[in-house]
Amino acid sequence: MSTAAGSPSREAGAAAAVDARVTDLIRDAIIRGEYAPNQRLIEADLSAAFSASRATVRTALLELAGEGLVERLPNRGSRVRAISVEEAIEILEVRIGVEGLCAAKTAASISDDDAAGLERLRARMIDSVAEGDLVEYSRLNLSLDNRIRELSHHATASEVLARLHAQSVRHQFRLSSRPQRAKVSVLEHAAIIDAVVARDPDAAEQAVRSHLLSVIEALREVSSAESGAPAAT
Numbered sequence: 001m002s003t004a005a006g007s008p009s010r011e012a013g014a015a016a017a018v019d020a021r022v023t024d025l026i027r028d029a030i031i032r033g034e035y036a037p038n039q040r041l042i043e044a045d046l047s048a049a050f051s052a053s054r055a056t057v058r059t060a061l062l063e064l065a066g067e068g069l070v071e072r073l074p075n076r077g078s079r080v081r082a083i084s085v086e087e088a089i090e091i092l093e094v095r096i097g098v099e100g101l102c103a104a105k106t107a108a109s110i111s112d113d114d115a116a117g118l119e120r121l122r123a124r125m126i127d128s129v130a131e132g133d134l135v136e137y138s139r140l141n142l143s144l145d146n147r148i149r150e151l152s153h154h155a156t157a158s159e160v161l162a163r164l165h166a167q168s169v170r171h172q173f174r175l176s177s178r179p180q181r182a183k184v185s186v187l188e189h190a191a192i193i194d195a196v197v198a199r200d201p202d203a204a205e206q207a208v209r210s211h212l213l214s215v216i217e218a219l220r221e222v223s224s225a226e227s228g229a230p231a232a233t
Contacts (some may be wrong), residue, residue, distance in 0.1 A: 068083075102148055116202070118196060121147070128140060
């Protein structure tokens, strides 16, 4: 017996889709820095900003709290969780192993069509940096990370990375908005794609490791410069 339009199951599915959309929008806004660390997240304001119900916004904030992007305050609502550079570096250190695994898995099993898709993404990333469109480059960067996770077909690693990436990506977004850093980063991403497309799991894993170690070093340098302290050697 078919499910009629307007049935509870269809309505629940539509509500879940709306919840996911609003969660994605708030997550992206936090990552881009539209909401600063420790900034209060007022449900009424978010409801108006994203044309969503208070219940949907509340659900989104609970989801983002589970991801470590939002902090729930007893009797005081929510705020953007402040993630220190030190914590971001620890997350990146964990990501080295898990992202390297995903890249290796992808390199070992990628199809010709998917390899061609990564090569097109590579070209777009290089063009965006050459044109100085660093917002587009950051978006493509996230697309590459998501695509390699997806193509790895490793559900556990993908779930771990989705959570870790959301927590550390705000710091990486700050780095990618610096033109000189983007010029370095895009070559590192190109090396990852080249290794995956060449179907070389060891090279893909090493390229990921080299890139994330480079990100860690850049974060340390930026943190030291902003604090006025000498960089650790």
